[in-house]
Amino acid sequence: MVSKLYYKNKFIIKLIKPIENKRLFTALKLNILTVKDYQLWPKKLIALDAFCQTGLQWTRVFSKEAEYLEMWDINTDAIKFAKKEFPKANVNCGDSIDAIMNGKLHRKDFNFVLIDSPVPFMYPDGSFEHFKFFDSIFKNIADEAVIMMDVVPNIQTMLDIHPHPKEFNDKWINARANFYGVKDAACVLPQVMTEIYKSKVEALGFKVKLVTYNARNAHFGILTIAVSKN
Numbered sequence: 001m002v003s004k005l006y007y008k009n010k011f012i013i014k015l016i017k018p019i020e021n022k023r024l025f026t027a028l029k030l031n032i033l034t035v036k037d038y039q040l041w042p043k044k045l046i047a048l049d050a051f052c053q054t055g056l057q058w059t060r061v062f063s064k065e066a067e068y069l070e071m072w073d074i075n076t077d078a079i080k081f082a083k084k085e086f087p088k089a090n091v092n093c094g095d096s097i098d099a100i101m102n103g104k105l106h107r108k109d110f111n112f113v114l115i116d117s118p119v120p121f122m123y124p125d126g127s128f129e130h131f132k133f134f135d136s137i138f139k140n141i142a143d144e145a146v147i148m149m150d151v152v153p154n155i156q157t158m159l160d161i162h163p164h165p166k167e168f169n170d171k172w173i174n175a176r177a178n179f180y181g182v183k184d185a186a187c188v189l190p191q192v193m194t195e196i197y198k199s200k201v202e203a204l205g206f207k208v209k210l211v212t213y214n215a216r217n218a219h220f221g222i223l224t225i226a227v228s229k230n
C-alpha cells in the first residue's frame with residue numbers, strides 16, 4: 001500500500017519537475033510563500049513534520065530549506081522510504097502524538113511544525129484530527145514559530161468521497177463540537193475557525209501574528225498560524 005503510493009509519488013514528481021514552482025504550486029508551497037511574503041518564515045528553519053508518511057508529498061516541499069528536520073510517522077513501511085529519501089533528517093518511527101504530548105521529540109525549539117494528520121480518521125483512543133494534542137504543540141516551539149495543520153471546514157464534503165458509518169460521523173461531530181465550542185460542528189467555516197484558533201493560541205500565552213486558511217483541495221484545507229511568545 002505505502003510502496004504503491006511511494007512509486008506513484010516518485011513518478012508524479014518526475015512528471016511535474018519542469019514546471020513545479022514555476023507554474024504549479026502545491027497547496028503547502030502556496031502557504032509557505034504566503035508566510036514568506038509576510039516576512040514570518042523562519043530564517044534558520046528548525047522543522048517538525050509530525051505525520052510525514054514517505055515525505056514525498058509534503059516534506060520534500062520545504063526539506064532543502066531546513067537546517068534541522070525531524071520527521072515522524074507510525075507506519076514502519078512509510079518510515080523506510082522516508083529514511084531513504086531524507087538521509088540528513090532525524091527520521092523517527094513512532095507515535096508523534098505521544099512524542100508531542102510527553103516531551104519525546106528531539107528538540108523543543110521548532111520554528112515550523114507541520115501537522116498533516118489523517119482525516120477522516122479516529123485514533124485508537126477515540127480522538128480526532130489534532131484536537132487532543134493541539135495545546136501540546138506549543139510546548140515544543142521556539143519563541144517565534146509557524147504551525148500548519150490540516151483542518152476540515154465541512155466534514156460532509158469529505159465524507160462524500162470517504163463515506164463512514166453514522167456512528168463514526170456522530171463521534172467526529174461531537175469531538176469537533178468539544179474542540180471548536182460551536183453548535184453546528186459538522187460545518188465550521190474558515191472565518192469562524194481562524195478566530196477560534198486565534199483565541200486558543202492567545203490563551204496559551206502566544207501572540208498571533210498571522211492566522212490564515214487556504215484550501216488544499218475540494219475537501220479540506222491548511223490552517224497556518226504564525227506566533228510569537230508574549
Ligand SMILES: C[S@@+](CC[C@H](N)C(=O)[O-])C[C@H]1O[C@@H](n2cnc3c(N)ncnc32)[C@H](O)[C@@H]1O
Nearest residue numbers: 051052053057058073074075095096097116118
Ligand atoms: C495524511 S498522511 C500524511 C501524508 C504526508 N504528510 C505526506 O506528505 O505524504 C497521515 C500519516 O499519519 C500517520 N499517523 C497516524 N497516526 C499517527 C501517530 N499517532 N503518530 C505518527 N504518525 C501517525 C499515518 O501512518 C500516515 O502516514
